[in-house]
Amino acid sequence: MLDFDQTPAFPPGFFIMDETEIYAKLSEVFESVFDEDSIQLTPALTAKDVDGWDSLTHIRLLLTVERSFKVKFSTTEIGKLENVGSLVALIKKKLEEKP
C-alpha cells in the first residue's frame, strides 16, 4: 500500500502544459474563433496570414484564449504580441506564474 506521507511532492511546474500541449489547445481556440479548422499554427504565423484576422477578431481571439487557458493578459502584454510564437510564450509564462 502507498504511504502517502512518503510520496515525494511533485516538482513545481509538473502539471503545467508543455508547448506542444499549448499549441494543441490553441488550435481548438483558433478553430472556434475563426470557424475554420485548417489553420496550421506555427510560431511565425501572424494576423496577415489568416483570412478574417482583423483587429476585432484579434480581441475575440485573445478573450477566448484567456477563458480557455484561465489566464489574464495585461494591456501591455497584448500590445507586445507579434505572432503565434509570442502568444504561446505569453500563455506559457502566465501558466507558470499561476499559484
Add this chain to the structure above:
Amino acid sequence: MNALYRDLQWLPRAPQDFSARVKALGNFLGPVGSEVQSLAQHGLDLNQLTRLAKAIARLRDEGKSLDPLVSFRLAVLSNSTIDMIVPALVASAARHGIALEVIQPSYDQVAQEALTPDSIVNRAKPDGVLIALDYRALPLKLVPGDAEASAAMVDGAIGYLHALRDGIRANSTAVCIFQSFAPPAEALFGSLDRVLPGTLRHVLDSINRALASSIAGTGDVLLDVAALAETVGLADWHNPQLWNLGKFAFSDELIPLYADHVARIVGALRGKSRKALILDLDNTVWGGVIGDDGLEGIELAQGDARGEAHLAVQRIALDLRQRGIVLAVSSKNTDEVAREPFLKHPEMLLKLEHIAVFQANWNDKATNIQAIAEELSLGLDALVFLDDNPVERGLVRKLLPQVAVPELPEEPAFYARTLAAAGYFEAVAFAGEDLKRAGFYQDNARRATLQKQAGGVDAYLASLDMTITFQPFDATGRARIVQLINKSNQYNLTTRRYTEPEVVEAENAPDVFTLQVRLADIFGDNGKISVVICRPTPPNEGEPATWEIDTWLMSCRVLGRRVEQMVLRELLEHAHRAGIERLAGTYLPTDRNALVVDHYAKLGFTKIGEDSSGITRWELMVEGSSHDPAPMKVVSTGFQSGEKQALV
C-alpha cells in the same frame, strides 16, 4: 459572476454536433428557419453565436427563405464598438423567432445618423432603431452638491435623447429602443453618491427615471440595461480594460445575455412573447409526490425551506397570471389525486380557479401539452413548460421544439429565479385587456380528454441511452428498498408494507426471489426505481411450480419508460432458471393505485379471478412467454447463478 445569467442557464447547452449542424445549414432539407431557431435555442457563447450569425448571413446571400422566422430590420446607433455584438444579436434574435437584419452605421455617428434624412440608418427604413448608448456618450460633468446644475445636466441628456428620437421619427417609421444607463462601479464619496445631486450616480439615476417616464405611452421602448447590469453586478458589467482596448461598453462575457435581452424586446415587438405557462406539479409546484406522500407529506409550508422554494414557484405563476399570462397544469397523476392539494391544502397559493386547463393523467407530456395548446387555441410557440424532471423536459423539447422548456437547477429555491431570468413573457407595453386575458382563456377552456398518443416516443426512449440494472436485495440497497416498499402508493400492485427486519428476512430466505432495479440514462442515475418480491406457493400435486408475485412496485419518476416490460423479462428468465413454470400476480386496489389496474393485462397475463372488491388475479406461463426488449442496456448482477433458486 453569476453563471445563471452569464451562461443563459435556462437554455440547454449546445449539442456536440453544433458546429456540424451550423455548417450543414446550407444543405438543410425543409424549412431552414426552424433549424436555425432550434440551433439558437441553446446557451451559446460568443463564438458560437458568431458562427451561427455567419451561417445566417450565408443563407441570406444565397437567397434562401428563413421562414418561419419573422423579419425585423434593426439599426443600431452606438458610441461604443458593437462589431462583436451585432452577430450575437442576429443569432439571439433567431432564438426568439426573428430573422434579424442589422444596419450598422460607422462608429460613433449617433447624432448624424439620427438627424440627417439621407443617413445610412434613415435611408435603410428600419423597423426599429436601438439607441445603444453608454453613459460615456453623454456630456456629463461632475457638479457635486449643485442641485441646479445637476438638474440642468439631466434635462440636457434627456433633450439629446429626444432629439435623436425626433430625428428618427421625422425620417422613418422605426420604433426607438432606448437603453437606460448602467452607472460605473466606482463611487466618488461612497454611499453619499446616491444622496448628493451632481454625482455621477445621482445624475444617471435621474436620467434613467426621466427617460423611462418620457417613454411611457409613446410607442417607443426601453431596454433596461441599468437593471441588467445591476442584476449581474456593475463590477462585472463594466470592464475598463476592454473599454480602453477597443471601446467595448461592457464585458464580452455578457454579450450573449445582452443580445438575448435585445432579442426579447424585438420578439415582443413582433408578438413573439409567450402567453401561457404550463406547470408540472410533483416537485415543481410542491415538494414531493402527492400520489406517494399524500396531502400531509408534500412540502409546501411557509417556514419549511423546501416548501418555501415551491411556494415561490406558485407566487411567480400567480403574479404572471395577474399580468395576463395563462396558467395550465400538466401532471402525471390520477386527476383526483392531483387536484386534492388545490382543493384541500391550506398553504396552496394556486387554486383550481387560476388554472385554465388542468391535465392530470398518465399520457406522455408532449401529448398533453399539445392538447392544452388546442384547448387554449394558442400556438405551441406561445407556451412555456416548467418541469423539474429532465427526462420530461427532454421529451417535450424533442417532440414539441416550439415549446419553451427552461432547464432548472438542482436546487428548487432557484426555480422561480430561473423562470424569470429566461424572460419568456417580455412585454413592451401593458394594457387593461392584459389583466383580463387569463380569465378569457379560462372561460373558453374545457378540460381536454386525451385518447390519442403522440408518436415519436419510441425514438425518444432510444435516445435516452438507458441502462437498467437488476440485483437481488442486498444490505447496501436495503434502506432504499424499505423506503420504496413503505412509500410507493401509485405504481404498487399490492401496497404491502414491510419493516426492515421483514425485508432482511426476504433477502435471506433461500426460496424467496427478490429484485431491486436501478435505471440510469443520459441525464444521470435515477437510482433504485423498482422492487419485486416473489414467493413460491406451496407445491400441490399436479399443479405447476409457481411464484406468487407478492410485491411489484415502481417509482412514477420512470413511468412510460418500459421498465415494467424489462422487469418482467428479467423475472421470466430467473423463473425459468429456477424451474418455475408459472407466475401468479394479484392486484389489490387502493384509493391510490388505479394507475396499475391494467398492469398485468398490459404485460400479457391472463385474468383468472376477480372479486367484488376489485381484487384481480392473474397468471402467466413461463414457457412460451416472450417479450420484446425495450431500448435499454441490461445489467444483471449479484444473482448466485441459480444456486439460491435451485433450492426451490
